[in-house]
Amino acid sequence: MHKTRGQRVGLAVLGIAATVFFFFPTYWMITTALKTPAQILSPDYDLIPLSVTFDNFASAFGKDGFTSFLTNSLIVTLGSVAVALAAGLLAAVPLARMRFRGRKGFVLLVLIAQLAPLEALFVPLYLIMRDANLLDKLPSLLLVYVAFTLPFTVWTLRGFVKGIPVELEEAAMVDGCGRWGVFRRVTLPLLGPGLVATSVFSFVTAWNEFLFALVFIRDKGNQTLPVWLSSFRTAFGTDWGGIMAASVIYAVPALVFFMFVQRKLVSGATAGAVKG
Amino acid sequence: MMAPALVFLVALLGWPALQVVFISFRELNLGELVRGEVIWTGFDNYVEVLSDPEFWTITLRTVVFTTGVVAATVLLGLGLAVLMRHLSRGVRMALQISLVLAWATPIIATTTVFQWMFDQQYGILNKTLVLLGFESYSGHSWFSTGASTLTVIGLLVCWQAVPFVAFTLYAGLLGASKDLYEAASIDGATGWQAFRAVSWPALRPVLAIVVFLSVLWDFKVFTQVWAIRQGGPDGQSTTLPVLLYLKGISGSGFGVAAAVAVLMLIVLVLVTWRYMRLLVRSQETEL
Numbered sequence: 001m002h003k004t005r006g007q008r009v010g011l012a013v014l015g016i017a018a019t020v021f022f023f024f025p026t027y028w029m030i031t032t033a034l035k036t037p038a039q040i041l042s043p044d045y046d047l048i049p050l051s052v053t054f055d056n057f058a059s060a061f062g063k064d065g066f067t068s069f070l071t072n073s074l075i076v077t078l079g080s081v082a083v084a085l086a087a088g089l090l091a092a093v094p095l096a097r098m099r100f101r102g103r104k105g106f107v108l109l110v111l112i113a114q115l116a117p118l119e120a121l122f123v124p125l126y127l128i129m130r131d132a133n134l135l136d137k138l139p140s141l142l143l144v145y146v147a148f149t150l151p152f153t154v155w156t157l158r159g160f161v162k163g164i165p166v167e168l169e170e171a172a173m174v175d176g177c178g179r180w181g182v183f184r185r186v187t188l189p190l191l192g193p194g195l196v197a198t199s200v201f202s203f204v205t206a207w208n209e210f211l212f213a214l215v216f217i218r219d220k221g222n223q224t225l226p227v228w229l230s231s232f233r234t235a236f237g238t239d240w241g242g243i244m245a246a247s248v249i250y251a252v253p254a255l256v257f258f259m260f261v262q263r264k265l266v267s268g269a270t271a272g273a274v275k276g
Numbered sequence: 277m278m279a280p281a282l283v284f285l286v287a288l289l290g291w292p293a294l295q296v297v298f299i300s301f302r303e304l305n306l307g308e309l310v311r312g313e314v315i316w317t318g319f320d321n322y323v324e325v326l327s328d329p330e331f332w333t334i335t336l337r338t339v340v341f342t343t344g345v346v347a348a349t350v351l352l353g354l355g356l357a358v359l360m361r362h363l364s365r366g367v368r369m370a371l372q373i374s375l376v377l378a379w380a381t382p383i384i385a386t387t388t389v390f391q392w393m394f395d396q397q398y399g400i401l402n403k404t405l406v407l408l409g410f411e412s413y414s415g416h417s418w419f420s421t422g423a424s425t426l427t428v429i430g431l432l433v434c435w436q437a438v439p440f441v442a443f444t445l446y447a448g449l450l451g452a453s454k455d456l457y458e459a460a461s462i463d464g465a466t467g468w469q470a471f472r473a474v475s476w477p478a479l480r481p482v483l484a485i486v487v488f489l490s491v492l493w494d495f496k497v498f499t500q501v502w503a504i505r506q507g508g509p510d511g512q513s514t515t516l517p518v519l520l521y522l523k524g525i526s527g528s529g530f531g532v533a534a535a536v537a538v539l540m541l542i543v544l545v546l547v548t549w550r551y552m553r554l555l556v557r558s559q560e561t562e563l
Contacts, residue, residue, distance in 0.1 A: 091281035124295035147288035258380030
């Protein structure tokens with residue numbers, strides 16, 4: 001379809017407007033973090049920072065235990081990614097390759113669990129963690145995050161395993177590979193994109209998770225970043241530069257992970273939900 | 277091989293899912309919990325929740341909020357997906373990068389930025405409105421009423437949710453073969469006709485999934501609502517997930533909270549029932 005010059009300009013204007021709309025908060029977060037307090041609170045209208053300072057980052061890192069909250073978040077997130085990936089992969093292979101009683105039912109439950117609002121389970125989970133004496137401890141969060149990301153992990157990896165032709169694995173067997181050898185030499189390398197997509201999903205889920213971190217962890221020393229950052233008024237008052245610097249630091253790991261696999265995540269999410 | 281996954285799923289999803297139903301039929305407050313008492317009270321918790329007019333206000337508010345956010349998200353996402361197909365390479369790349377940034381920024385980081393932009397005294401929004409001549413917005417508080425607070429929260433949720441919808445629909449659009457568009461063009465179809473005859477059939481199934489997922493996700497939004505004003509002012513921006521938290525944790529009324537959770541699940545299942553059945557049926561051959 002050929003467009004007139006006017007149409008092309010109109011489309012470009014719309015596209016740029018949308019770009020600005022979606023880019024502005026990120027821009028504002030970063031530039032505010034770089035401004036001096038005087039400039040942030042000045043009544044002047046300034047969209048562009050006039051001077052650049054890194055003081056806000058220093059003050060964010062200096063706030064009551066910021067580094068320990070950052071560490072807590074990293075431990076819980078990376079730990080749950082590793083466990084969910086290992087457990088999910090172990091389950092995905094037999095679910096895709098073997099026939100056994102109860103398989104269909106199990107896969108169906110995994111599909112439903114993936115969609116269910118698991119937040120509704122916080123009362124029983126709170127009581128379970130209380131009985132297990134895990135409240136106020138990081139493992140409580142790690143365990144719950146694994147459970148929450150497993151359905152998606154199992155479902156997606158099962159789809160990827162199914163996508164690998166059985167003939168490839170059989171050929172390896174003919175060539176003298178054992179079951180483990182086939183898995184390590186054939187299946188695992190071909191699962192690369194699936195493993196990347198599921199680990200990013202787990203990472204983003206755990207890194208963002210708020211409700212359970214709020215419910216399980218009352219002891220301030222064991223808090224995770226999102227909960228601490230949400231109550232920024234207690235730590236920062238109206239030091240918006242510090243708040244934005246802390247937000248930037250919190251956002252960077254997620255951005256890095258995300259940029260890395262954006263395309264795969266889109267196809268992975270829909271492939272998992274629709275085609276299996 | 278399935279043992280580790282099974283243990284997690286049974287112990288931390290399956291068992292709690294049964295427990296939440298059991299607990300909803302028990303009287304379980306802090307006292308009972310500490311003493312380890314098990315008191316069955318039948319439907320008392322449900323009667324208490326359902327006879328509270330506030331519960332109905334909050335349910336209605338949650339449904340309106342979800343509907344608004346889903347509609348805005350899907351329409352904006354659809355618009356952007358179509359737009360992306362028609363943009364020149366450079367602008368499209370810029371748009372996609374800004375969408376990925378919006379998508380990837382952690383929820384709470386975006387929430388704090390929105391609080392900063394909507395700040396009463398120094399926020400850039402009020403400053404801009406004043407600059408444009410709307411003097412009355414100088415020092416305007418966006419969080420003084422429930423409706424205004426929820427609108428800001430809705431905008432925040434929408435801003436974070438649109439990228440996924442836009443990219444998914446865009447992928448769906450690309451799924452329609454180029455030949456079809458060419459054929460439509462040769463037959464003299466206008467842009468709108470080509471959209472209806474070629475793009476729409478490719479989009480429809482993807483659109484259904486996206487609406488379904490958005491309903492599920494937006495209905496249970498807790499983080500943003502809690503972080504912005506904790507359901508305030510005066511409980512006016514409290515939605516069902518916030519009510520669940522307030523009853524359960526702040527009020528230590530575990531039995532009542534469990535009843536709210538079960539009711540919330542029932543509402544959600546009712547709303548998504550038709551699509552849920554379609555989805556399960558479409559998967560049956562695959563299982």
